[in-house]
Amino acid sequence: MTIDLLRDRGTPISQQRLNWRDMVGKPISKLDDDAFTRVRIILMNGVELDSLRTKQVALRMNRDARVKLSELMRVEQHQATTINWLLGADHSPIETTIGYEQTAIEVTASVAQLEPDPYLAQGYRFALLEDFDHLYRYSALLDRLEGKDANNITQGYTDIVPGRPTLVHHRAPEHELLKPYERDAKLATKLHALTLTGGEYQTHDYYMNIGPIFADPLARQLYAEIASVESQHITHYGSMLNPEESVLEKLLLTEACEVWNYAGCVAQESNPRVKRIWERFLDFELGHFQLALQLFKDTERRDAEEVLGDGKLPKFIQFKSQREFVKQTVEREVALRKDATEFVDEQSEGASSLEYRKAVNAHGSPSTTVSETYSWTPGTELMRAAS
Amino acid sequence: MEPTAVGANRTGATLAPRQVEQMLEAVSELSPLIPINMLPLDMERQAYINEAESVGSIPQPQNKRAQQSAVMSLFLDKLGERIAFERTGTRLYDALITKYLALANVENAAAGQGAEEGSRPYDVATLRQIREQELNHFLLLSKCVQKLGGDPTAQTPCADVTATASIGLMQVVTDPRTTLAQCLNTVLTAELTDNAGWEMLGELATQAGQPEMAEQFTAALETEAEHLITIRNWLQSLLAGAAGSVAV
Numbered sequence: 001m002t003i004d005l006l007r008d009r010g011t012p013i014s015q016q017r018l019n020w021r022d023m024v025g026k027p028i029s030k031l032d033d034d035a036f037t038r039v040r041i042i043l044m045n046g047v048e049l050d051s052l053r054t055k056q057v058a059l060r061m062n063r064d065a066r067v068k069l070s071e072l073m074r075v076e077q078h079q080a081t082t083i084n085w086l087l088g089a090d091h092s093p094i095e096t097t098i099g100y101e102q103t104a105i106e107v108t109a110s111v112a113q114l115e116p117d118p119y120l121a122q123g124y125r126f127a128l129l130e131d132f133d134h135l136y137r138y139s140a141l142l143d144r145l146e147g148k149d150a151n152n153i154t155q156g157y158t159d160i161v162p163g164r165p166t167l168v169h170h171r172a173p174e175h176e177l178l179k180p181y182e183r184d185a186k187l188a189t190k191l192h193a194l195t196l197t198g199g200e201y202q203t204h205d206y207y208m209n210i211g212p213i214f215a216d217p218l219a220r221q222l223y224a225e226i227a228s229v230e231s232q233h234i235t236h237y238g239s240m241l242n243p244e245e246s247v248l249e250k251l252l253l254t255e256a257c258e259v260w261n262y263a264g265c266v267a268q269e270s271n272p273r274v275k276r277i278w279e280r281f282l283d284f285e286l287g288h289f290q291l292a293l294q295l296f297k298d299t300e301r302r303d304a305e306e307v308l309g310d311g312k313l314p315k316f317i318q319f320k321s322q323r324e325f326v327k328q329t330v331e332r333e334v335a336l337r338k339d340a341t342e343f344v345d346e347q348s349e350g351a352s353s354l355e356y357r358k359a360v361n362a363h364g365s366p367s368t369t370v371s372e373t374y375s376w377t378p379g380t381e382l383m384r385a386a387s
Numbered sequence: 388m389e390p391t392a393v394g395a396n397r398t399g400a401t402l403a404p405r406q407v408e409q410m411l412e413a414v415s416e417l418s419p420l421i422p423i424n425m426l427p428l429d430m431e432r433q434a435y436i437n438e439a440e441s442v443g444s445i446p447q448p449q450n451k452r453a454q455q456s457a458v459m460s461l462f463l464d465k466l467g468e469r470i471a472f473e474r475t476g477t478r479l480y481d482a483l484i485t486k487y488l489a490l491a492n493v494e495n496a497a498a499g500q501g502a503e504e505g506s507r508p509y510d511v512a513t514l515r516q517i518r519e520q521e522l523n524h525f526l527l528l529s530k531c532v533q534k535l536g537g538d539p540t541a542q543t544p545c546a547d548v549t550a551t552a553s554i555g556l557m558q559v560v561t562d563p564r565t566t567l568a569q570c571l572n573t574v575l576t577a578e579l580t581d582n583a584g585w586e587m588l589g590e591l592a593t594q595a596g597q598p599e600m601a602e603q604f605t606a607a608l609e610t611e612a613e614h615l616i617t618i619r620n621w622l623q624s625l626l627a628g629a630a631g632s633v634a635v
Contacts, residue, residue, distance in 0.1 A: 027564075031396045089562055136418070144425065152398040156406030161417035215551075217435035218428060323409060330417070369431055373424045375414050378400035378407055381423060 003263055003286070005256055006293070006304060006311035010286020013071055018078040026273070027088035030095070033271055035102065035155040036319040040265045041086045041274070042103040043199060043317075044281075047261050048080035050198025054254045058247045065248065065295050072288055079281055086274065093210040094142045094219075098153040100203050101138060104131035105158055107199065109322030109329075111192045114315055120189060120240055122343055123178050124196070125329050126336060127233050132163035132326060133367075134226050140371035141222055143380045151378065157321040160376035164334050166367035169229040170360050172352035175338040176232050177239040185242070187256070188314035193240035194257045195317070200237055204230035221366035228360075248296045249307050255289040256308060264316030388493050390633045391566055442544050450536030459535070462595040466532050467543030469588055471550050472581060473525035475557070479577060480518035482560040483570055487511055490567050493633055508624045509617060517614050524607050531600050553577070568635040571622040578615040585611050 028037055052073055059069045087096060108131060112124035139150035139160045150160055181189045204227055211223030245253070262282035269275035293304055305311070337349035377383050400407045414420075445464045448455065488511060529539035542550075559565055559573040585608040592601035629635050 031398055032394055034397065088564070089558055144428070149400075151400060151407075151410070155397050156400070156403035156410065159410050159413040161413045217432060221431075321406070327413065364427075364431070369427045372427050373421050375418045375420045376410065377414075377420075378411075384420070384423070 003259065003313050004311050005259060005286075005289060005308060005313065008286045009290055010288070011280075011283040013075065013287050013291055016075045016284050016287065018075075018082060023078055023081045024085050025082070028086050028271065028274065030088050030090050030153075035099075035153065035157055036106075037269065037271045037274055038087070038099045038153075039103045039106055039319060040269060040278075041083055042099055042202075043107055043195075044261060044265060044278075045080055045084045046199040046202035047195060047258055048076055048083060049202050049205075050194070051254045051258055052076050052080065053198075053201065054250055058251050061247045062299070064299060065251075068291055068295055069251075072291065075284060075288070079284065082277060082281075086277075092142075092146060092148075093213060094138060094146060095148070095153050097138050097207070097210075098135065098142060098150045100206060101131055101135035102154050102158050104128075104199060104203060105135060105326065106319070106322055107317055108196060109325050110318045110320075111196060112329075113322075113325060114188060114317070115192050116186050117181060117189050119179065120181065120193065123236065123240060124192070125333055126338075126343060127196075127236055128326065129163040129329060129334055129336075130166070130169050130229060130233070132159075132330070133166050133169075134229070136160055136162050136374075136376070137166055137222060137226070137367040137371050139376060140374035141219055143374070143382075144370065145216055145219060147380060147382065149378065149380050150376070157323070159323060159326065162371075163330055164336075166225065166229065167361055167365035168337075168357065169232065170353070170357045171232060171338055172350060172356040173235070175340060175350040175353050176235045177341055178236060179341045180240055180242045183242050183244060186314070187309050190242075190253050191257045191260050191314060193237055194253060195261060197234060197237040197241065198257075200230055200233040204234055218366060218370050222370050225366045245307075246300060248292070248299055251292050252289075252296050252304065252307055255285060255292040258285040259289055260313050261317070263313060264319075267316060268319045388489060388633050390631055391569075391635060392631070442547055445543055446538055446541040448536035449538055458591075458595050462591050462597075463532065463535060463537045464543045464545045465588055465591055466528055466535075466537070467539075467541065468545035468549045469584055470525060470528045470532065470539055471542065471546035472553070472577075472584060473521050473528060475550065475553050476521040476577060476581065477518055477525060479556060479560055479574060480514060480521060482557065483574055484511060484514045484518065486560065486565070486567055486570050487514055490634055509621050513617060517617065520610050520614070524610075527603060527607065531597075531603075535597075566633065566635055568622060568625045568629075571618055571625070575615075575618050575622060578611065578618050582608065582611050582615050 028041065030038075055069045055073050055076070059066055059073075062069070087099075091099070105128065108124050108128040112121050112128060115121040115124060135150070135154075135158065142148050142150050154160070181193065207223050207227035207230060211220060211227060214220050214223065241250075259282065262278050262285055265278040266275060266282055269278055296302070296304060296307075335346050336343050337346055338344065338353070339348055339350040374381065445460050445467075448463070491511070532539040556573050556577055560570045585604055589601050589604040589608060592598070592604055625635050
């Protein structure tokens with residue numbers, strides 16, 4: 001099915017009702033479902049939550065749109081619930097974390113290859129190597145704290161090895177920013193940046209919520225450290241977004257982003273029950289888009305084509321193992337650092353980042369301590385005792 | 388409700404040999420095997436342990452004339468622990484009864500109403516009786532704490548810690564996907580702990596100069612021992628004779 005953003009009407013918002021049983025359905029099976037079903041669930045929860053966030057900001061900035069925004073947010077809240085509640089209670093918080101990092105790696109790697117702007121593509125590859133490293137550090141924690149193998153979650157799709165070491169992710173704020181895309185950027189560029197910003201937001205918020213539930217001080221430290229990096233990543237991706245876009249322009253793009261991501265999920269979902277949810281929500285989002293489009297036209301008196309181009313959706317995120325691409329990126333770019341908005345070699349890193357890093361790592365680096373001498377081994381590192 | 392069966396479990400490394408081979412190639416390149424050293428991790432943990440404060444304090448007895456000694460404080464803390472355990476235990480049996488009734492409905496429907504509860508090793512009445520006994524134990528303990536001048540509504544440090552340890556038990560029994568056998572296995576953990584707990588509480592009562600309570604706790608232990616036998620036998624009979632059914 002080819003979607004035309006400007007023509008397809010979707011489900012009218014008046015017919016978008018979910019009851020509590022709809023929202024709290026059967027979870028996926030941690031054991032039997034494909035890892036990419038969980039990846040899509042985590043991704044779409046992030047996209048929905050960011051859409052809510054954008055609308056809450058828009059609500060504060062636009063008197064005329066308040067009622068419409070409020071209507072949209074009510075549905076989005078229930079969509080996010082339906083999606084996030086698909087994760088079963090047998091996922092321990094660290095196992096869910098492994099799922100979050102796998103999502104970050106596989107989705108970012110796909111986006112990095114789809115991105116038409118070479119500078120932003122570099123930005124995706126840069127942060128990809130950091131989330132890749134987070135997976136390794138959390139896998140060490142999962143193994144050493146719970147005696148579990150992270151590959152039970154990642155199912156062989158994603159390598160569990162160090163990337164750019166987490167201890168050097170800590171940069172001074174001024175070196176976290178990127179140059180934003182211009183207003184005439186391709187729709188793909190806009191949707192990629194929005195998707196990744198939303199993803200990092202939810203990861204950051206998740207770590208901030210679950211960090212304190214751990215008793216183990218090393219786990220508490222690791223979540224504190226990586227939550228800080230995820231906060232940097234929100235800035236990294238968020239600064240890609242054009243700051244001159246109007247609020248309603250951002251609303252329009254948010255709705256387009258949801259349509260694009262749901263359509264990608266519909267096209268690739270292997271679990272029939274979850275696929276029906278994506279199909280239903282795709283129709284919801286087409287309805288939301290029409291509402292946002294009307295608001296945009298009525299308020300800004302501009303053509304939506306200026307923001308969206310011809311209304312055709314860009315190529316979808318590819319939900320498949322990006323092992324080779326990640327491997328090549330590690331080989332070529334693991335030593336890259338940041339200086340203001342530029343990517344530079346290790347020696348040219350912004351000096352204030354070195355100073356900042358020295359301060360936060362003054363009493364050691366939790367990510368280094370927790371993964372000291374750790375090598376991923378099928379069945380946990382305790383299997384090494386048998387060899 | 389579904390029986391636990393052989394299926395498309397995707398978690399094992401042997402399912403994707405080529406992918407695991409690639410993962411191990413990456414490991415040998417980027418984090419090659421060296422002797423495991425968890426000393427830095429242990430040292431950091433020990434530093435926290437050394438600097439840690441306790442989870443909290445044992446509440447002061449309300450009755451100023453109440454006997455106050457280290458033994459009595461410990462006794463009150465452990466009484467608080469059993470109160471918490473028995474109270475949560477009552478809720479655990481509530482959840483187990485719900486699971487049992489759902490299963491019974493499915494089995495009865497499958498058997499065309501023909502299945503009698505007696506055809507199962509134990510019936511819902513057994514579970515309800517255990518639940519009542521757990522509740523009575525909770526009430527007995529509350530009275531004991533009051534008698535000693537304590538407050539049975541307070542959460543003592545041991546009550547807090549044992550509640551943390553029990554979180555997983557409730558997670559298993561209330562998950563709609565778990566089978567009766569999986570739930571019984573979980574309740575077995577609770578009953579084993581409960582038995583040891585009552586035994587130690589009886590000894591503590593004697594130590595604290597409360598022979599009457601020690602006697603009551605010995606009686607409670609006998610009831611708990613019956614719970615343990617019931618749950619273990621039920622689980623054993625399901626594992627021995629009901630493999631492949633929705634109960635297992």
